[in-house]
Amino acid sequence: MPRVTLDLPAPVLVRGRDYGTWHLTTASAAQYVLDLYPKSGDDTVTRLVSSPGLRPDESHDLAALRRDGERLPLLSFEDVRIGQPAVLMIGQVDEAGGYLCTGRITTPVIACGQIQEA
Numbered sequence: 001m002p003r004v005t006l007d008l009p010a011p012v013l014v015r016g017r018d019y020g021t022w023h024l025t026t027a028s029a030a031q032y033v034l035d036l037y038p039k040s041g042d043d044t045v046t047r048l049v050s051s052p053g054l055r056p057d058e059s060h061d062l063a064a065l066r067r068d069g070e071r072l073p074l075l076s077f078e079d080v081r082i083g084q085p086a087v088l089m090i091g092q093v094d095e096a097g098g099y100l101c102t103g104r105i106t107t108p109v110i111a112c113g114q115i116q117e118a
Contacts, residue, residue, distance in 0.1 A: 011079035012112045021115040024086055027107040032086070033115075034074060043074040045090060067093060075101055080112050 013022055013034075024032040031048040047068050073091035080086050086106040093102045 009081045009083055011081050013080035015077055015079060018114070021117075023111075023113055023115055024080060024106075024109050025111040026086070027110055030106065032088075032106070034077070035071075036074075044071045045074040045088060046071045080109055082110065082112060083108050085109070 013024075019036045019038045022034045022036065024034065026032075029049075033046045033048065035044045037043060049068050072093070074088060075091045076089040078087040086104075086109050088104045088106070089101055090104055091101045093099050
């Protein structure tokens with residue numbers, strides 16, 4: 001039986017290896033700030049939305065989401081790769097509606113880097 005291999009780019013942000021503050025930009029121009037802390041379990045994510053005039057890829061719509069701009073618990077995420085969607089598990093989305101967390105899959109990540117503390 002033939003083997004199938006995936007030619008994925010190397011991850012630029014790895015869960016459990018990388019810590020600090022990270023900035024992701026997606027093809028729709030949405031921006032995410034991930035604050036990752038070793039061993040504390042207090043990781044957070046904030047989704048920032050760029051103006052439509054700054055969209056690098058017009059093939060992806062920029063949608064406003066209900067909790068944009070709010071710092072929310074980041075429960076988990078898959079390793080981040082340029083050119084692939086980011087997959088995030090976010091907490092405290094709508095406790096009144098009975099939801100404790102939600103999964104978010106972004107448009108492809110076009111940039112990812114650590115924000116250096118001054």
